[in-house]
Amino acid sequence: MLRSHNIQDVEVDFFLSFLDHAIKGEAKYRDLVAPIILDVAQLAKGEKEIYQLDRVGLNVKVILLNTASDILKEVTETNLDTYLEALNSVINSSRQTVFA
Numbered sequence: 001m002l003r004s005h006n007i008q009d010v011e012v013d014f015f016l017s018f019l020d021h022a023i024k025g026e027a028k029y030r031d032l033v034a035p036i037i038l039d040v041a042q043l044a045k046g047e048k049e050i051y052q053l054d055r056v057g058l059n060v061k062v063i064l065l066n067t068a069s070d071i072l073k074e075v076t077e078t079n080l081d082t083y084l085e086a087l088n089s090v091i092n093s094s095r096q097t098v099f100a
Helices: 007-025 027-044 058-072 080-099
Strands: none
Touching: 007 027, 007 058, 007 080, 027 058, 027 080, 058 080
């Protein structure tokens, strides 16, 4: 089955690629994904409102919130690394479900 490719798909693809590198321990990629994840984690916990989010990666943040809000409620800066793989798995699973 073919699916259309839009800017949101591209952003998510880049994010997942960076997340995969972060999972493998590459610090420069962790530094790129951490602010996005931590920002949306604050939203999931009710510490921020959607209008307070940094606009960088907003499409990815909305997808993260919709697919992994339960996980994000547990994420903090100190335990972020332990949740990277779970976030990657949930996002990939949701994309396969939507596009299967």
